[in-house]
Amino acid sequence: MTPPSRRLLRAAHHAASLPGPRLALFGLLALVACWYPLSRAGALSDFRDSHLLHSYEDAGTRTLTRYGQLPLWNPWSCGGQYALGSPQTRVASPTLLVSAALGARRAEPVVLWAFLVLGMEGFFRYARRRVGSALGALGAAPLFGLTGFTALSWSIGWLNFAGFLLLPWLLVGTYQAARGKVAGAALVAGVFALLLGFGGTYPVPMGALFVALEAGRTLYGMRGTARWRTALWGLGATALFTLAACAYRLWPLLETMRSSPRVMAGTPGHSIETLGRMLLELPASSGHSNPGNFFLMAVALALVPVAVVLSRRRALYPFVLGALCVWMAAGYSAKPSLFAGLRLLPIFGTLRYPERFLVPAGLFIAELAALGLAMLLVRAGRSPSPRWSWGAALACGLVVAGWGVQVHAFTRLTHWATLLAEPPPTPPEAERPFAQARGNRWAQGYFVAINRGSIACGEAWPVPMSERLRGDLPQEEYLEDAASGTARRVEWTPNRVEVDVAATRPAVLLVNQNWHPGWKASVGEVVSRDGLLGVQLPAGEHRVVLRFLPRSGIGGTVVSALAWVGLVFLAWRSRGRMHRLGPEALMVASVPLFVWAALLTAWREPVARAVPRNPDGSSMQVASLPPLARRLDVRFDAPVELVAAEVPSTPDAEGLLHMVLYWRVTGPVPRSAGVFVHLPGPEGSKRKNADHAVLGGTFFLREAPRDTLLRDAFAVSTTDWEAGEWKVLVGLWHAGGDGSRIGARGPDGRPLTESRVEAGAFTVPAKTAN
Structure with a gap:
């Protein structure tokens, strides 16, 4: 490389290291990407999830600005619910202040823009340390920060998923905490507290997973040195401070999960081809399920082999983590399924969509891209051969062009929003005394504006109503x-x-x-x-x-405040000298948790429990069998009994067959256990299934009430089935495990063939000509 080229390269590295110009660049890219949302600020989205989730922010904003109160209780949703305990609300986040200043709908694109800038800056800080090049980190930052899933999330009302962009900050803070820095502990605690307040049902548990991996990586790198013990003290104190800092929101959420757990069932999965299309296919100009909704510019993948070849040691960790994320994103389609194993852990069982692991996969792919670009720039700066200079110049050109394509894809995804035409951009306001209305769970955006509560509830968890x-x-x-x-x-x-x-x-x-x-x-x-x-x-x-005056909200706020007081105290103690997180920090971090334990002991409250119900509204728990139920008395090689079943002789007028299974659980059941319902039909027809891992859509067999009769009601549509007799064969299997069946015995104690019982039969009538 010629001397002028070297001077230009040094100048570029220097410019990339300056926060001002770098943030200006990120802000400009985010502005272009968010131009459509910003230009339509205040417009009402017609997508059902947007109506539901935005009504929470609208309710919180109204509570703060109109009534001068903290958004603790939300009377406008589901007949009244605990706002801090609802997992998907973001009213406990500082972003509520932006909503209060601008209006809830006008604030959304501004918050989106801010998260994009934070995501790019966070990735830069994370990648710069990993790859050793400010220019390499700068080049890859927009590839992660403008990930397509964030645009999709905004377009359908899931703005809380923008919290994924704060993942690099968690990793930066973890590394700093392991080095004993108070700022690192404060960064991890602050980001997790923000994500919880922002409704991060996926970013929080997934972020915790990658923080644990980053902590392990850092400890492994320090093995055999004196810093290893310092790192343990620092990481331990960080974990305690984080737990306490999150108490203001974590305590209400735990209270909700205890009273009415959020159940996510099913065995979702995706092929590698489908995942590839999600990442690499340019999104269509409109749609909601089109491939490309996790778009990551292909130039990032092109630089991956460069990173692996030129720096194998540094490329190993992000390469392995990226591969594990893709494996996780494949869900149950992968054999064995890493996602299925993860769902067996506490909290992670609430994760439904494995493809969202493509977001952290994009982070590690972008890290490899930054490393590849950095290695080319290093070779170009050191080698007299012009081919390295040309290669580095070509890579830089492709990366800059990649920014444009990434922005274009992001913009396309924002256009998927089904924004209602003006006027009016927002529902008309009406001042009237508050009252409950029957409501509509998919049109709640209109009810808060007219000060009406909706008792039609569309939540993903059973709200006690x-x-x-x-x-x-x-x-x-x-x-x-x-x-x-x-x-x-x-x-x-x-x-x-x-x-x-x-x-x-x-x-x-x-x-x-x-x-x-x-x-x-x-x-x-x-x-x-x-x-x-x-x-x-x-x-x-x-x-x-x-x-x-909820115990968990008030007590949790006290605990969180004590955590920040402790962090400020440690920061004051360490000013002006090399004071590290040590045993003293661990003791300070323990104080808020002792206070939390004391509050739990001294301040007791009953629990508001949801009444378990089937999707058709019928009660899950019954006192006795109805007269028409057919006794089966099947016992399984798990503490579960199939007591009886109701199978109608024919489907109803709409072609729906409503079935009921009566279960009794008498002991601990494996988490993987689920119900299989096989429906073989006339000769030549394809067998149908009505398998379900969750009884009545309410709880897994493992969480089911013990020693009581459980009514599991469900229905299948037979509108396109062949005419003739169909059987209903029922049994238990390891739906979340290896797929094997759980042995079954009949009333006489003998093993049942294929571990299943015929619960009944029905006849699908022949189609009549119009």
Whole structure:
């Protein structure tokens, strides 16, 4: 390389190292990529998930700006739910302040832009240390920061998935914490706290997985040195500080999972060809399931072999991690399935879509691209041969061109948003007293604007809801016995309701919202009336003030505040000298957790549990078998009994066959156990299946209530089935494991052939000509 070329290369490296010009570049690229969302800021998306999830942000913004309260309780959704305990809400994130300043819908593209810049800057800082080149890290940063899945997430209302872009910051913080830096512990704790508050149902557990791997990688690199013990102290203190810093949101979420766990079943999977199309195929100009929604410019893959050939040692870790992520993304299609094994772990069992591991796969592919570019630049700077200079110049040109293609793909994916035409860009506002309405779970974006709650719930977890919720009441607060007196609303806010009651005798005041143990009353005792919020009152005239003061929200905030006080104390102690995270840091980090344990012990609350129900609304738990149920009394080589079944003789008028299986669980069942339902038909027809790992869509066999009769109701559509007799064969198998069947025995104790029982038969009638 000639001296002028070397000077140009040094200048480029210097410019890439300057935060100002680098952030300006990232901001410009993010602005171009987000131009469509920014230009349509405030428009209402017609996609159903967007309606549901955005209504949460709208509710939180309204609670903060209109009522001056923290968004603890959301009365506008599902008849009232604990906002901090709802996994998909992002009202506990600092981004709520942006929503409060700009309006919830106008803030979304601004938040998207900010996350893109953060993602690119985070990747730069992570990759620069890994590859040793500011220019190499700069070149690959937009390839990760503008990943297609973030654009798709915005277009369908899943903005909380933008949290994936903070993964590099977690890895940077983990490395710094292992070196004993307080800033590293604060970075990890802060990012995890932000992700939890932002509704990171996938970024948080997946981020924890890669933080653990990064910690192991760092410890392995320090083996045999004095720094190894320092790293253990630092990582241990970081883990404790992170747990405490997240308590403000983690405690409510754990409370929710305990009361009504979010169940994700199925065996999703993708072929390598499909995953390749998701990553490399340019997205279409419109659509929702078109390949290319994880688009990563192919130039990144082109630089991967360069990195492997020129720097095998440094390329090994990202190459292996990238391959493991792709293996994970294949889901159950891979044999053996790494994703299936991961779902056996606590928390990870709630992950449904394995293809989302393509996002961290993109991170490691981009790291390899940065390494490949860095190696070419190093060879070009050291070698007198012009071929290295030409190779480096060509790679730089391809990378810059790749930015343009990545931005183009990102823009295409943002156009998948089904934004309603103007005017109006947002639902019209209407000032009226709050009241519950029957609602529509896929059109909730309209209900908050008119101050109406929706009792049609579209959540992915079983929200504890009362059957006594009404959408047609003349007033929302009333006495259970109308003859016992009168009730008049004085003031209503999301977290506080004030009612004047005049009772001629002891009475129960009912509020048309769900009961939660966090509600406290100034007079009387808060009670649950079939899941409805009530207050038992003595006779007389009372000004009843109901306040929502949840133990987990208030206590968790205290714990999190103590964690940050501890981090500030350690930062103050370490200023001006080489003070590292050590035993002292571990003791400081333990204080908030001891306080948390004390609060759990001293401040007890009952649990609001959801009533387990089948998809058709019927109860999961029954006292006895109905008269028409057919006794089976099959026992399995697991503590499970198939007691009886109901199989109608023919499908209904719409071609649906509604079946019911009655189960009893008497002991611990393997997590992998699921139900198989095989439906063989007339000769020459293809066998149908109605397998399901979750009973009634409510819980796995392992989590099912013990020693009670469970009604597992489900249906299959027979509209395109061949006419004739079909059998219903039922058994248990390891749906989340090796696919083997669990042995079964009949009432006489003899093993059943093929470990299955015939639960009934039905006839599909011949199609009649129109």
